[in-house]
């Protein structure tokens with residue numbers, strides 16, 4: 080018996096059945112929030128029973144909005160590494176720092192957590208085509224999961240999307256439509272297309288309430304890792320803010336089920352050059368006001384308007400007693416370099432979490448005594464040129480063993 084009970088509208092609180100193929104609330108156009116029989120799960124299922132299942136997002140199946148387990152489309156996403164990084168902790172200035180590397184997901188970014196759910200729903204509902212708008216990572220994820228499901232994909236990306244991301248999507252067989260303009264403009268056009276009914280594609284973009292739920296698994300994985308003793312703070316890069324909203328939902332569900340007794344402070348990090356969530360959080364407004372586009376190295380976070388999600392993000396940050404902070408590109412590059420010193424190859428947008436935490440501690444907004452989890456969200460291969468420009472491949476080439484030995488000897492100290 081599924082514990083997924085349907086949706087409630089964040090706006091008008093209208094309720095919808097679990098088998099309905101929905102995006103936004105048909106009554107008022109607001110975002111929908113999946114509802115579960117948490118009391119039933121608490122009664123029937125032990126938290127430690129989940130913990131012994133095969134790894135990945137789907138070990139939490141009862142907490143995901145899926146009705147037909149046979150429809151599940153998976154590439155082995157989730158349960159990404161949790162790495163204690165003491166050197167990085169000293170650099171950042173906290174007692175205990177854990178890096179959760181979502182770069183280890185199948186397509187190299189956090190997006191796989193949510194796209195596995197939307198691809199599954201596309202199969203349940205009988206669609207033939209998956210689609211999304213994207214700054215790049217979502218596009219490659221949608222393309223991969225469509226391929227895995229034997230479906231087609233169409234992705235809409237800004238024309239300046241990094242080549243590795245669009246290459247990955249194309250190689251998975253996606254049809255790529257490059258669009259002029261910045262992400263907020265493309266998002267508005269794409270959503271207009273989807274809601275016009277002109278195409279019968281399964282939307283894996285910002286309005287899909289099923290997809291969002293996949294992000295909750297961050298919270299479950301983190302709590303389980305610490306034997307249900309949650310950390311003081313979880314820091315995550317934010318573009319639309321969905322990851323913040325759903326991670327917070329996961330922690331809230333665990334408390335409601337009596338699995339945990341605390342929740343972490345959720346902390347959103349954006350590029351200072353593109354920080355609409357940060358600004359509105361500190362301005363104390365209920366909605367996020369769009370800002371003008373400014374360039375940043377963190378291209379996946381270049382959204383100037385989080386739209387409907389913005390208000391939900393502010394609620395999650397405030398309810399959790401969290402914070403929001405912007406970082407300069409130079410701090411992001413420093414964070415990427417420090418992550419590399421730990422053996423982690425992370426794209427700029429994924430590395431901002433480290434830079435944000437460091438700044439929070441320096442400004443006295445996070446305590447040095449905290450145990451913190453920073454999520455790094457995308458592989459360095461995703462924005463390869465940004466990294467390639469920071470190293471020099473030596474020009475010389477050794478031609479035989481003698482030269483090789485000479486080169487090695489020259490390195491002896």
Ligand SMILES: Cc1ncc(COP(=O)(O)O)c(C=O)c1O
Pocket residue numbers: 188189214216217316317318319320321322323379380426428429456457
């Ligand atoms: C690498 C990376 N990190 C973080 C995010 C932010 O995710 P969200 O939209 O959930 O805030 C994105 C979104 O595109 C991303 O590509």
Ligand SMILES: [Zn+2]
Pocket residue numbers: 088089090091092093104105106107108109
């Ligand atoms: Zn509504």
